[in-house]
Amino acid sequence: MHDDLIPFNKPFFVGKELFNIAQAVLNGTIAGDGEFTRRCQAWLEQHLGTPKALLTHSCTAALEMSAILAGVGPGDEVIMPSFTFVSTANAFVLRGATPVFVDIRPDTLNIDERQVAEAITAKTKAIVAVHYAGQPCAMNALREIARNHGLMLIEDAAQAILSGDRGSSLGTLGDLGCLSFHETKNVISGEGGALLINNPELIERAEIIWQKGTNRKAFMRGETSKYTWVDIGSSFLPSELTAAFLYAQLEHAKRINSHRRTLYLKYFELLAPLAEQGHIKLPALAQDKPANAHLFYILCRDANERQALIAHLDSAGISAVFHYVPLHDSPAGFRYARAHGKLQVTTEIANTLLRLPMFSEMTTAEIRRVCGEIDVFFKITSKQPCELS
Template sequence: MMIPFNKPYMTGDELYYIKDAVARGKISGNGYYTKKCHEYFVQNVGFKNCLLTSSCTDALEMAAILVNIQPGDEVIMPSYTFVSTANAFVLRGAKVVFADSYHNNPNINADTLEGLITNQTKAIIVVHYAGVACDMDKIMGIANKYDLFVIEDAAQAIDSYYKNKPLGSIGHLAAFSFHETKNIIAGEGGMLVVNDDFFEKRAEIIWEKGTNRSAFFRGEVDKYSWVDIGSSFLPSDVTAAFLYAQLENLEKIQSRRKHLWNGYKDGFQQLALDGLLKLPYIPEYATTNGHLFYLICDSIEQRSQLISFLKDYGIQCVFHYLSLHKSPFYQRENKPKILKNSDNFANCLLRLPLYYELDMEDQRKIISLINDFFNKR
């Protein structure tokens, strides 16, 4: 029987809440369950202000509008990330300046940032890969020095922390994902977190198609009208109802995923000590939220052989991003760039199955087979 890379987990209450949302007679955006989700993040996580979106991509696009990205502006971000991180800003006319990763960590190398800043730089986009925090004190210090915005791409970072601060609460803005591959899911879904009061009112307007509709329904204006640019970024309240069932079970889901993550770490410790592979590096300022577990092989050839070997035993393992600075779209209009650490992760990183319902016997099988693969080489 195949062990898949991912399997969406259902808590059992999703359909109950969806049925309730339908019975309430309002299933479009910003309904009862949307507000319940917003309240959860404010009260339980401590976010200042948040807005559910149809995807993390939507949240990033809202962030690009809010910081007023214009043609010619430059934004710095890691090359080792999903295309949405870049697309959100390219759509506004920005020039993307790609930074390298650390040699032992896929996150953006904060030590290289100052050398990439020009008079056109407007924002730094950080990606907390695998839910592991970037070096936020250093990054915020650089941003403050050069008067730049910081946007956290926290797509993978639910329930993860930097020095006891929730990821997504540190930059000016942050974007989360609730895609079915994430820890907490809504099928498709996302959220914008607004940490700077300056953006709060405008964020709601952009979220509501560029209108002050929400202010109207709160009785703050006597009619609502088109006051800014925006789009239909709101998810259906059916989506929010599904998400709320997941949020109620956050602690249980996270406990299981972290247990599985630690099981992998313990199972491969000897291989790492023997220098046969590398394990995820967690800086002392960061935590892991059990989003994904990866191994670093010594070459793309070895990774391909391992993928094929595990597939023969019915185990689906996958690599992750290709470096965006190597993409055809980027190379059409930009000079070649060397980012050796990003390319190394693109070539050598392998993600293992990790989902709530992965049972311990299957995990032991995966660990045993990978140990056999490396020890026989």
């Protein structure tokens, strides 16, 4: 056993989280849509540049709201990558729609915009762009495709808080954007998320869906004389305790991301020799920058080597994990969705990608230890370099 374990992830305090939680209780309400909820929403609107932000109890909830707002139902299709978390697909399956999985690019691991147009059918209603590791999808191309075909464009920006593309924040470039504040993300609240409504025509209905299908928001603003059920919806709000914790994190969000970029670049620097020798492949950097440094991954040469490296790191007290089982290759994927093409890049990446520890209180000394153990592994195995596609 190791006394100095390096976990894959570690929750953290960065400011006034506990003070804010106490203040929420003293304010007299810990249900949703209180003072801290409004502060968080105002912060997101101001710093991301979205017309309207609504906090949700998870990014899953934000995606489910998106599916409702997109108006999808039985017989409709929604284009998305297979290399994503299950919530991306589940949100639309719950409305009766069929996810259509398109392959990803080998550089960014985002949906391959060059294959999206050919996957569109008369049944297609929306495109979901997942910004993997906070790196931007080819949003200009996807926006043009969506506009030309009359489709809604939804951003799954769960990993992309404060990442940008040509001066705009990810999550604000589509009709709707979905953020996550899960404890594994850069800015955390345990569970938590937000829906960014960038199309003003969707704001009124989004507020109704958010408030269980009622017109409560309009009633509280004095815009209607009755508070009643007017549409479908659900309990998508987080509690004030969650919002209070989150607001303390948002106040330090830029500093959090700055530190994570330092960690990311140290990984990149120390692992570069192994990449040059052909043992591993490193992520592609957009404009030599690691976006928001949400995660750091390497690509091994095959699944067996990855598993052996995971075991070696585990024996050294270091937790590293593979990422998604591709949705097109999952039991529910066979049942509820379909694949467009063979998805060869998705399959290869899923078999070789390894996520290394990355958390906001991590130190450069811990980065050096992780990289040192990876170097030891390849010296022990003495495998010859081979080509990585």
